[in-house]
Each structure stands twice: as structure tokens, then as C-alpha cells.
Amino acid sequence: MFSKESPIGVFDSGIGGLSVLKQFIRFLPSESYIYLGDTARVPYGNKSSRIVEQYTAESIEFLLSKGVKIIITACNTVSAVALETARKYAGNIDVIGMIEAAAGAALRASRNNKIGIIGTRATISSNAYENRIRDISSQSQIDVFSKACPMFVPIVEEGMLRHPASKLIAEEYLLPLKENNIDTIVLGCTHYPLLSHLISEIIPEAALIDSGEHAAVFALRMLAEKGLLIDPSDEFIQKPDIQFFVTDLPANFYEQARNFLGFEINEPNIIHLGKEHS
Amino acid sequence: MFSKESPIGVFDSGIGGLSVLKQFIRFLPSESYIYLGDTARVPYGNKSSRIVEQYTAESIEFLLSKGVKIIITACNTVSAVALETARKYAGNIDVIGMIEAAAGAALRASRNNKIGIIGTRATISSNAYENRIRDISSQSQIDVFSKACPMFVPIVEEGMLRHPASKLIAEEYLLPLKENNIDTIVLGCTHYPLLSHLISEIIPEAALIDSGEHAAVFALRMLAEKGLLIDPSDEFIQKPDIQFFVTDLPANFYEQARNFLGFEINEPNIIHLGKEHS
Numbered sequence: 001m002f003s004k005e006s007p008i009g010v011f012d013s014g015i016g017g018l019s020v021l022k023q024f025i026r027f028l029p030s031e032s033y034i035y036l037g038d039t040a041r042v043p044y045g046n047k048s049s050r051i052v053e054q055y056t057a058e059s060i061e062f063l064l065s066k067g068v069k070i071i072i073t074a075c076n077t078v079s080a081v082a083l084e085t086a087r088k089y090a091g092n093i094d095v096i097g098m099i100e101a102a103a104g105a106a107l108r109a110s111r112n113n114k115i116g117i118i119g120t121r122a123t124i125s126s127n128a129y130e131n132r133i134r135d136i137s138s139q140s141q142i143d144v145f146s147k148a149c150p151m152f153v154p155i156v157e158e159g160m161l162r163h164p165a166s167k168l169i170a171e172e173y174l175l176p177l178k179e180n181n182i183d184t185i186v187l188g189c190t191h192y193p194l195l196s197h198l199i200s201e202i203i204p205e206a207a208l209i210d211s212g213e214h215a216a217v218f219a220l221r222m223l224a225e226k227g228l229l230i231d232p233s234d235e236f237i238q239k240p241d242i243q244f245f246v247t248d249l250p251a252n253f254y255e256q257a258r259n260f261l262g263f264e265i266n267e268p269n270i271i272h273l274g275k276e277h278s
Numbered sequence: 279m280f281s282k283e284s285p286i287g288v289f290d291s292g293i294g295g296l297s298v299l300k301q302f303i304r305f306l307p308s309e310s311y312i313y314l315g316d317t318a319r320v321p322y323g324n325k326s327s328r329i330v331e332q333y334t335a336e337s338i339e340f341l342l343s344k345g346v347k348i349i350i351t352a353c354n355t356v357s358a359v360a361l362e363t364a365r366k367y368a369g370n371i372d373v374i375g376m377i378e379a380a381a382g383a384a385l386r387a388s389r390n391n392k393i394g395i396i397g398t399r400a401t402i403s404s405n406a407y408e409n410r411i412r413d414i415s416s417q418s419q420i421d422v423f424s425k426a427c428p429m430f431v432p433i434v435e436e437g438m439l440r441h442p443a444s445k446l447i448a449e450e451y452l453l454p455l456k457e458n459n460i461d462t463i464v465l466g467c468t469h470y471p472l473l474s475h476l477i478s479e480i481i482p483e484a485a486l487i488d489s490g491e492h493a494a495v496f497a498l499r500m501l502a503e504k505g506l507l508i509d510p511s512d513e514f515i516q517k518p519d520i521q522f523f524v525t526d527l528p529a530n531f532y533e534q535a536r537n538f539l540g541f542e543i544n545e546p547n548i549i550h551l552g553k554e555h556s
Contacts, residue, residue, distance in 0.1 A: 027495050029386050108307050111541055197482070204475070217305050217495060224502030263389055 002069040002093070004228045007032040007243075008219070009068030011059045014042035015246075015253065016153070016190030017074030018260035020098070020212035024072070025240045025261075027216050030232045032241035034066045038273060040247035043153075044077040045122035056082040058273040060089040062245070069228050070219060071095045074212065076119055076189050080128035094222060101214035102186055103132035107142070109207040110184040116177040116206065117146040118199075119188030124148040129188055145180045149173045149192075156191040157256065167198060174202045182206055194259065244268035280347040280371070282506050285310040285521075286497070287346030289337045292320035293531065294431070294468030295352030296538035298376070298490035302350070303518045303539075305494050308511045310519035312344045316551060318525035321431075322355040323400035334360040336551040338367040340523070347506050348497060349373045352490065354397055354466050358406035372500060379492035380464055381410035385420070387485040388462040394455040394484065395424040396477075397466030402426040407466055423458045427451045427470075434469040435534065445476060452480045460484055472537065522546035 008028070010021050014037050021035055036059055038044075044052050056078050063071055071090055073079050078086065079097030086095045106115050106129075117129045130144045152173075155166045177185065186209045187193055193210050200208065223229045246253070246268045257265045286306070288299050292315050299313055314337055316322075322330050334356050341349055349368055351357045356364065357375030364373045384393050384407075395407045408422045430451075433444045455463065464487045465471055471488050478486065501507045524531070524546045535543045 026383065026386070029382075104307075105304065108304070109540075197478070200475070217498065220495065220499060221502050221507070224499050225505070225507070227503070229499070229503070262387075 002067055002228075004069070004230050006067050006069035006228075007034045007241075009034045009036070009063035009066065009071040010074050011036045011038075011056075011063060011071060011078070012074040012190060013038050013044040013055075013077065014075075015039065015250075015256045015260060016156075018257055019190045019193050020072065020074035020215065021242070022261050023210065023212040023216040024219070026213075027220055028229070029240055030230055033243070034063060034068055035242055035244050036063060037244070037246045037268075039250055039253075040273075043120075044075060045120040049081045052077060053082045053085040055273070056086050057089045060086050060095075062271070062273060064090065064093065066243075068093065070223060072215060072219060073097045074190055074215075076123045076211070077126075080123050080126040096215055096219045096222070098188070098211040098215055099128050099132050101218035102188070102209050102211035103129055104136055105214045106184050106186050106209045107133060107137050109209060110142075112181065112183050113141060114143045114145070114180060114182045114184075116180075116182040116185040117144060117188050118149050118152075118173070118177075118185060118192065119146075120153065121148040121150055123188050129186055143180070145177050145182055147173055147177055149189075152189065152195055153191050156194045156259075157252075159255075159259070161194060161198070166195075167201070170195065170198045171202055174199065178203045184209060187211060190260075239263070242266070245271050247271060247273050280345055280506075282347070282508050284345050284347035284506075285312045287312045287314070287341035287344065287349045288352050289314045289316075289334075289341060289349060289356070290352040290468060291316050291322040291333075291355065292353075293317065293528075293534045293538060294434075296535055297468045297471050298350065298352035298493065299520070300539050301488065301490040301494040302497070304491075305498055306507070307518055308508055311521070312341060312346055313520055313522050314340060315522070315524045315546075317528055317531075318551075321398075322353060323398040327359045330355060331360045331363040333551070334364050335367045338364050338373075340549065340551060342368065342371065344521075346371065348501060350493060350497060351375045352468055352493075354401045354406075354468065354489070355404075358401050358404040374493055374497045374500070376466070376489040376493055377406050377410050379496035380466070380487050380489035381407055382414055383492045384462050384464050384487045385411060385415050387487060388420075390459065390461050391419060392421045392423070392458060392460045392462075394458075394460040394463040395422060395466050396427050396430075396451070396455075396463060396470060397424075398431065399426040399428055401466050407464055421458070423455050423460055425451055425455055427467075430467065430473055431469045434472050434537075435530075437533075437537070439472060439476070444473075445479070448473065448476045449480055452477065455484075456481045462487060465489060468538075517541070520544070523549050525549060525551055
């Protein structure tokens with residue numbers, strides 16, 4: 001059973017989903033959150049659908065055991081290939097992915113109907129954003145240009161946000177999109193909002209669509225309409241109420257978490273997902 | 279009487295409030311909007327409270343006559359000096375100003391509790407943002423640094439967004455804030471989001487708080503909780519449903535409107551507010 005006091009569950013393959021959690025905290029600071037990062041099995045991007053679905057099911061079950069009132073799949077790979085699995089396991093708990101709200105936002109933001117999508121190889125080859133955009137815009141002529149940017153995740157994770165090499169790499173990925181005259185880019189990976197400055201430097205004419213931001217407002221609306229938001233506190237909340245769960249504690253966990261969230265985090269709980277070895 | 283199908287009313291002293299309307303359309307594209315710009319009496323910034331209150335009352339009455347379900351005072355001057363007047367005239371219709379949501383967002387965004395506020399002279403000398411921030415954060419030590427940036431409105435209105443002179447002027451306004459080590463800046467004027475690139479160039483370490491964005495999410499939540507949002511259309515909406523009303527049609531109206539909103543607008547209706555001359 002859940003109520004308006006229940007926490008919001010956010011699930012990611014790793015630490016990047018904290019950039020999505022950050023957007024939720026911006027607009028819903030009084031809520032409490034359970035963040036689950038499957039850091040022992042990250043990344044999901046190159047794994048088969050069958051395995052991603054299995055891992056997703058295990059994560060959903062964990063979040064349900066914590067009594068969440070809604071689940072956010074912050075991982076774009078999960079959102080692209082395992083959203084139906086997540087919804088099946090979540091039962092009467094709503095599951096919000098990264099793709100639906102961002103696809104609509106990109107369509108509305110574009111004036112010339114030329115939209116760029118950037119993401120990991122797995123997200124781009126799933127065509128999930130492109131398919132969703134084409135579904136919504138059935139009447140209109142839309143040009144979608146997709147580009148996998150596989151170096152962006154390691155650039156963010158190595159803290160090379162302002163390194164000259166990062167600009168060279170970003171130019172190589174983004175100039176083909178610029179030549180196609182796109183006016184809107186979907187940041188289709190949890191890590192990419194940290195590279196916004198670089199992307200805007202190379203394509204200043206493009207509006208950047210942050211999938212996490214749009215998922216947050218989408219979830220806010222859904223919870224509000226169901227009367228499931230807790231009353232905003234009158235007291236100023238400096239430190240949001242978040243419990244962190246991870247399946248492994250990587251070496252640079254705290255530094256990464258601070259980069260994605262913008263503040264220092266509490267010690268995470270280390271849990272096991274999947275079958276126990278006997 | 280109003281219902282979920284009623285329009286959202288947005289009121290500004292001029293055209294700048296279209297930057298606020300833009301934020302509403304981002305998150306609530308299926309709603310219909312009435313935009314009222316008092317272009318015959320703009321700007322309000324140097325007028326007395328008595329006159330701003332009178333003009334506000336007249337605008338509220340006009341929006342009520344259009345059957346709106348909520349009213350947004352997009353003008354920071356009105357939000358700072360005439361919000362109570364607006365609420366008195368609006369009766370049972372909620373009125374959302376620019377200051378409340380943005381003040382809370384600034385507090386949450388800041389990690390070092392050093393917050394910059396920029397706005398017109400009128401907004402800055404009203405201390406409305408600073409007072410609100412201090413109200414919310416009663417327990418904490420917060421340093422607020424306010425700076426009037428009177429040239430920013432004409433820079434935006436003259437389309438000098440990337441002119442080298444604009445950077446020189448922006449540096450003069452913003453370097454004192456930078457020296458105070460602020461990590462968050464409230465864009466306390468409808469025109470300033472168009473200068474975000476310039477502000478971030480000079481103070482890249484600061485998070486920018488867009489008052490219109492936070493007012494939009496605040497209103498979204500309020501309407502959703504009252505069951506007053508219309509059901510999102512399944513059809514993709516390229517052109518939002520907006521009726522424009524102005525008290526004068528300035529020479530460069532269409533160009534300005536496109537800059538603030540991001541797309542071409544329909545012909546506005548020209549109306550008269552205040553006492554008729556006989």
C-alpha cells in the first residue's frame with residue numbers, strides 16, 4: 001500500500017540517474033526519495049534485452065519492497081527496451097520512463113521540425129526516441145537525426161567537462177547534426193546534461209531537451225492529479241530526504257554523485273539484486 | 279464561473295511576459311491562454327505603487343471578463359508591489375506572481391548560501407526577492423546580493439543579445455556579484471532569460487533561476503491538485519492556443535514577440551484599459 005507520504009522511487013543502472021533525481025528535487029523538494037543504482041552491473045547499454053528486462057524486474061521488486069508511490073526509470077536504456085517489463089512488475093504503481101515526455105517536448109520546441117537525438121549506442125539503435133516522436137507527430141513532416149556519442153559517458157565520468165579534448169570529440173559528434181540544420185537536441189542519456197555548455201557552444205541555435213526535467217514535470221502532474229504529492233513544507237529544506245541504494249560502491253562514487261546531484265550525499269546502502277550464490 | 283476548459287490568464291506590463299508564457303507552454307502545451315500586455319502604459323518599473331496597483335486592478339478585471347481559471351502576473355514589478363491588490367480583485371481565482379516559487383528555487387539551488395538577484399531598478403529596490411528568501415530561510419545564514427541591471431531591458435529589446443557592447447555592460451553589472459562568490463542568480467525580470475548565455479559566460483559557476491519556469495511549475499501543480507488542468511491532447515500541438523490582447527501595438531511588436539516566445543504570433547486584439555476619455 002502507498003499514500004502521499006510514500007517515497008518516489010528512482011532507478012538507474014548506475015550513478016548517472018542522479019541527474020534525473022536532481023530535476024525531481026528542483027520541482028518537488030519536499031518529497032522523500034529512494035534512489036537505486038545497479039552499480040554492480042552497470043552499464044546496461046551493451047547487454048541484451050533479455051538481461052536488461054531481468055535486471056529491471058529485480059530493481060522494480062526492490063523499489064516496491066520500499067513502498068514507493070511511483071517509479072522513475074532514469075536509465076534511458078531501460079526506458080527504451082524494458083519499460084513494459086517494468087510496468088508489468090510494478091502492477092498498480094505508475095512507471096515513468098525518460099522518453100515519452102521528452103519526445104513531446106522536443107516536438108513542441110522545434111520550429112523547423114529538424115530534431116537531433118543524442119544518446120548511447122544502445123539508446124540510439126533502439127530508435128525509441130525517434131519512434132515516439134514519429135508516433136506523436138503522425139500528421140507532420142519531421143526530420144529526426146540521431147547520433148550515438150559513446151565518448152560522452154567516459155568524458156563526464158572522468159570529470160573532463162572542460163578539457164579541450166572533450167570539445168574536439170563533441171565537435172566530431174555534433175557538427176553533422178549542425179549541418180542538418182537541427183534547432184532542437186534531445187539529451188538522451190543521464191550524463192549529457194553535464195555537457196550542456198559544450199553542446200550549446202557548438203550548436204548555440206539548438207534548444208536542449210533535458211529528458212530528466214520533462215520526466216519530473218510529467219510525474220509531478222500525474223502525482224498532483226491523483227492527490228499523491230505531500231504538502232510542501234513551510235520550512236526551507238536545505239537537504240532533501242533521499243535514501244541511496246547501490247549494488248556496488250565504485251571507487252569514485254562520492255565525487256560522481258556530487259557532480260550529478262550538485263551536493264554531497266549520505267553514505268549509500270549496499271544491497272544485492274538477483275539470485276544469491278550459494 | 280470557470281472550469282478545467284477555461285483559459286490561463288497571463289498579465290504583463292508589456293511584451294516581455296511572453297518569456298513567462300513560453301515556460302507555461304513548455305510544460306502545459308494543451309492549455310489555452312489569454313495574454314494581456316499593457317503596452318500603452320509600459321514600463322511600470324518607475325511608476326508609483328498607487329499607479330501600478332490601479333493598472334493591475336484594471337488588468338485583472340479584464341482577464342476575469344475573459345473567464346480565466348488562474349492569473350499569472352508575469353511582470354516582476356506587479357509581483358513585487360501589487361500582488362495583494364491583484365489577489366483582492368481576483369476573488370476566488372488564484373493569482374501566481376513571479377517571486378515566491380523562484381525565491382524557494384534559489385534557496386534550494388544554492389550550495390554556499392550566496393545568492394545574486396538581478397532585476398530592474400524597481401524590482402531591486404522593492405527588495406521583494408530578498409525579503410521572500412529571508413522569510414523562507416529564517417533559520418539559515420543567507421547572503422543575498424542584489425544588482426539592478428537597467429540596460430538589460432533595452433539590450434534585449436534592441437536585439438543586441440550577442441553584441442560586444444552587451445558583454446561589456448553585463449560584465450560591469452555582474453563582476454561585483456562574481457566577486458561575492460555567488461553560486462546562484464535569480465533572473466528577476468521577464469527579459470533576462472534571453473541573456474542567459476551572456477550571464478553564464480561571465481559567471482559560469484552560477485545556477486540561473488528562471489522565475490517564469492518556476493512560476494509555471496508552481497501553477498501546474500496548483501491546477502493539477504484542483505483538477506483544473508485539461509486532459510492532454512493525444513494530437514501533437516504545433517501551435518498553442520493563445521489569444522493576445524495589448525493596449526497598444528508598438529512598431530516592432532511581432533519581432534519582439536517572436537524573440538520572447540520563439541515563434542510567430544497571431545495578430546493581437548487592441549483593447550483599452552482604464553477610464554474612457556469623453
